[in-house]
Amino acid sequence: MKLRLMVLIVLLVTVGATVTAHFESTRNRDDPKRPPVSTTVRVPFYGVNGHYVQGGVYATNIAQQVADMRAMGITSIRQDCYSIADTAKMASLVSSFAPVKIQPVFNVFPTTTDETTAYNQFYAYGRTVAGQLAGKVAVIELMNEPENMYFTKGPRYSGQNVTDWSASNSQWAAFRGAVRGFYAGFRAVDTTMQTLITSPSVGWLHYGMLKGLWNGEAPDGSSGHPRATWDITNYHWYHDFGDIEDAGGVNTLAAIKSAFNLPIMLTEIGVQKNVSGSVYNSYVASSFAKYASKAKTYDIIGVDWYELYNFQKIDGFYMGLYSSPGVVNTGRASAMASAVAANPAP
Template sequence: MKLRLMVLIVLLASASATLTAHFDGARNRDGPKGPQVSTAGRIPFYGVNGHYVQGGVYSANIPQQVADMRAMGITSIRQDCYSTADTAKMASLVTSFAPIKIQPVFNVFPTTTDETTAYNQYYAYGKTVAGQLAGKVAVIEMMNEPENMYFKNGPSYGGQDVTEWATSNSQWPAFRGAVRGFYAGFRAVDTTKQTLIASPSVGWLHYGMLEGLWKGEAPDGSTGHPTATWDITNYHWYHDFGDIEDARGVNTLAAIRSLFNLPIMLTEIGVQKRVSSSVYNSYLASSFAEYASKAKTYNIVGVDWYELYNFQDIDGFYMGLYRSPGVVNTGRATAMASAVAANPAP
C-alpha cells in the first residue's frame, strides 16, 4: 500500500511539474528559434518612410500619396506607431493604401527596469498587435533605433560589442524582456508566421546591441541570459556613414549576415545632412544599385528610402523626395524612378 501510494505521489508530482513547466513556458519564456521562413515575394523590395500617425503632410490625401509612390515604382511605406491604438489605425488603412503595402514599426520602449515586468507587458502588446495586423502586413518591426531613442548613453566606441553600452546596463534587462515578450506574444497568435517580425533597428556599427540580445549577453559582460529572436535583421544606413561595406574597415552587411544568418532589411537609407541636389541624387542611384546587386550575396529583402515628403527641418534641409503630395523636390523623384527602373527588385 505504501509503495502504491509513493508511486501515485511521484506520478502526480511529475504531472504537476510538467503542467507547470508548460504553463510557465507559454507565458514567460521564448519558444525555440524555429526554421527560417522564406521571404521571397512576401516583402516589397523598394519602399519609403512615412509618418501618418504624426500628422501633418502624411495624414492627408492618401490617394495622392499612393499615386506619388507608384509613379516612382515604390511598393511599400514604413509607418511609425507609438501605441496599440496606432497599430489598430494602420490595420484600418491597409485597404486605403493598397496596392502600396504598409510596413508598421511598433516603436514603444519600456518604462520599467525589470525584465519580467517588461516581458509580460510586451507579450500582451504582441498578442494585441498580432490580432490587429497578422496577415494584413508582410512585416512588422520592433522598435526604432533604441541606441538613440531609449538608452541614455551611447556606445563607448563604434558599437560592435554589447559591452560598449556598459554605462546603460541598468536599462538592458527590460529592453531584452520587451524584445523577447513582443516576439513571443505575436507568435502566440500568429503561429504560422503570416507576418514576419524584424529586429529593433540599429545603425552605423551598432550591431553589437543586436548580438547581445541574440546571444544572451549583457553590457556588463555577463552571459547566459535569455536570448531574443526575430525573423529579419533590421538596419539603418545614411550617406554620411560612408560605405556600408567598408566603414572603418568593417563590412557591416557581411557582419550581420554572418552573426544572425537571417534576411536583412535596410528600413532607413538616405541623406540626412545638407548636400547638393546632385550629391543627393547620385547617392540615391548608387545606393539602390549597390543594394540590388548585393541582395543575393547578403540576403537583402528590402530597402526603404527616408523619406517620401518633406517632414523634418534639419538646419534648413529636408530629406523628402516630394515637397508635399503631388509636389516634387526638383530632380529627386525622377532620380528615384530612374534608380528603381535601372535596378529591378531581386
Template sequence: MAAALSLVLAACGGGGGSDSASTNAASASDTARSGSASASASSVAGVPATDTASTTTPAAADTGTSKSTASTAVVGNAANAPSTNTGATSGASTPAASAPDAASSVTSTPIPPQTARLFYGVNGHNNEGGAYDISSTALQLAQLQDLGAKFYRNEVYSPGTANKLAGIAQIMAAGGVTIYPVMLMGIDLVNNEDEAYNAGFALGQATANSRRYPYYEVTNELGSGALVGNVDGVYPQQYDMAKFRMMRGVIRGMIAGIRSVDTSGKIVMGGETWLHYGFNKMLAQGMEPDGSIGHPKVDWDITAWHWYSEMGDITNACGGTGCHNVLAELKKFGKPIWINEFGVRPNFGTDQQIADYLVGNRMMAQFVALASTYDIESIQSYELYDDPPTGEGPFGLLKNDGVTQKPAYSAYKNFVATHPM
C-alpha cells in the same frame, strides 16, 4: 504588476550616428522621432517574463483583412525618446560627414537580373501628422506606385495608431503595396525587464490584433540608447547593463505578444544603425554586456539596418575600433537583411547632389550590386515626404505639401525602373 507603465517610444527616422557637419537650419536633427505610451499590466497578466518566442514560421500573405480593435491599454502621445549619444569621447564613433562624391553614380553598377521578389520600399509617418495628414491614402498609394515602391514602413505605438495603420494597409494592399508596422517603445519609465516585457507584449498583441501583417518590426534603433558614451557599439562592454536588460524585455515581449495572435507573420529585428551590431549579437547569443552567457535569447526572421550619408561605405565603415564590413557582420546572423532606412542628410548639398548620392555607389547602386552577396532582401528610402519645420528635416522624396516632387523623387523612380529586382 498592477501599476500602469508610461513608456517613451524610440521612433523611426533620421537614422543613427551624428551629423557633425550640421551647421544650418536645413540640417536634420539626429534626435529620434518620439512618442509615449502607457501599458496597463493587468492587460497582460499571467504572461511569464521568461517566455521566449520562436519566429521562424513562414510569412502569411497580406490579405487586407482588418482585425478588431485591441483592448490592450496602450496610449500614445509625443515625448522625447532617448537618442544616440553624440558627444566626443576617446574612441568615439561619430561618422564623418560626407561631402558630395563625384563617383556616386549608377552608371558603373551592373543591373542584376529581374526576380519576382519585393525589393524597393519607402518610409512613411502616417501616425505623425504633417504632409501625411493632408495627403489621402489614395494619393500616397499613387505616388508609391509611380515610384515603383512595394513596401511602405510606418510606425505604431498604441492600439489607436495600430488600428489607423491597419485601415491604410488594407487600401494599400489592394493597390499592390505592402505596409508593415514598426512598433515603437522605449524604456525611460519602466523599472526592470519584467515590466518592459509586459509593456512590449501589450503593444505586440494590440498590433497583431489590428491586422495580420506579413511582417512586424520590433522597435527602432533601440540599442543606441544603451551605448555607454559615443562608442562604436561593436562590443558587449560598450552597452549599459540595466538598459540592455530592459530593452531585451521590450523586444521579447513584443515578439511574444505578436505570437499570441499571429504565428505566421515574420519578425523583423528593429533596425539598428552605424556599427551598433553588438546589441543584436548579445540578443542572439543570450549574452549580456559583462560578457556572461546563458541569458534569454531572441530569435527573429529578418535583420534590419539603417544607413545614412555621413556613414560612408557600408562595407568599410570606420569608427573608434577600426574599420568594419557591416554587411558581412549582419550576414553572420543567418537571416535576410533589410536596409529599411537609408537617406541623405539634408545639409549634404543641393537637392540635386542629394538625389545623385541617394542612387549612387554608396547607397542604392551599392546595395543592389551587393544584394546577392549579402542576402539583401529589401531597401527602403527615408522618407516619402519632408518633415514639417518642427521635425527632423527635409529627407523626403517630395516636399511637405505632399505633392511637389524633389530631384530625389525622379532619381529614385528612374533607378527602380532601370534596376528591377
C-alpha cells in the same frame, strides 16, 4: 538617423522579394527538438518612410500619396507607431494604401527596469498587435533606433560589442524582456508566421547591441541570459556614414549576415545632412544599385528610402523626395524612379 520625432520607375506593378526560409521562434532556439516553422512571405523590396500618425502632410490625401509612390515604382511605406491605437489605425488603412503595402514600426519602449515586467507587458502588446495586423502586413518592425531613443548613454566605442553599452546596463534587462515578450506574444497569435518581425533597428556599427540580444549577453559582460530572436535583421544606413561595406574598415553587411544568418532589411537609407541636389540624386542612384546588386550576397530583402515628403527640417535641409503630395522636389523623384527602373527588385 531619423524617426526621432517623438523625442525627437516608372513601374506600375508591385515588385517584391519572395522570402522562403526557415525561421526559428524563441522556443525553437531554446528547444532544438522543436522543428522550425517554415513560411513564405512576399516582402516589398523598394519602400519609403512616412509618418501618418504624426499628422501633417502624411495624414491627408492618401490617394495622392499612393500615386506618388507608384510613379516612382515604390511598393511599401514604413509607418511609425507609438501605441496599440496607432497600430490599430494602420490596420484600418491597409486598403486605403493598397496596392502599396504598409510596413508598421511598433516604436514603444519599456517603462520599467525589470525584465519580467517588461516581458509580460510586451507579450500582451505582441498578442494585441498580431490580432490587428497579422496577415494584413508582410513585416512589422520592433523598436526604432533604441541606441538613440531608449538608452540614455551611447556606446563607449564603435558599438560593435554589447559591452560598449556598459554605462546603460541598468536598462538592458527590460529592453531584452520587451523584445522577447513582443515576439513571443505575436507568435502566440500568428502561429503560421503570416507576418514577419524584424529586430530593433540600429545603425552605424551598433550591431553589438543586436548580438547581445541574440546571444543572451549583457553590457556588463555577463552571459547565459534569455536570448531574443527575430525573423529579419533590421538596419539603418545614411550617406554620411560612408560605404556600408567599408565603414572604417568594417563590412557591416557581412558582419550582420555572419552574426545572425537571417534576411536583412535596410529600413532607413537616405541623405540626412545638407548636400547639393546632385549629391542627393547621385546617392539615390548609387545606393539602390548597390543594394540591388548585393541582395543575393547578403540576403537583402528590402530597402526603404527616408523619406517620401518633406517633414522634418534639420539644419535647413528636408529629406523628402516630394515636398508635398503631388509636388516633387526638383530632380529627386525622377532620380528615384530612374534608380528603381534601372535596378529591378531581386
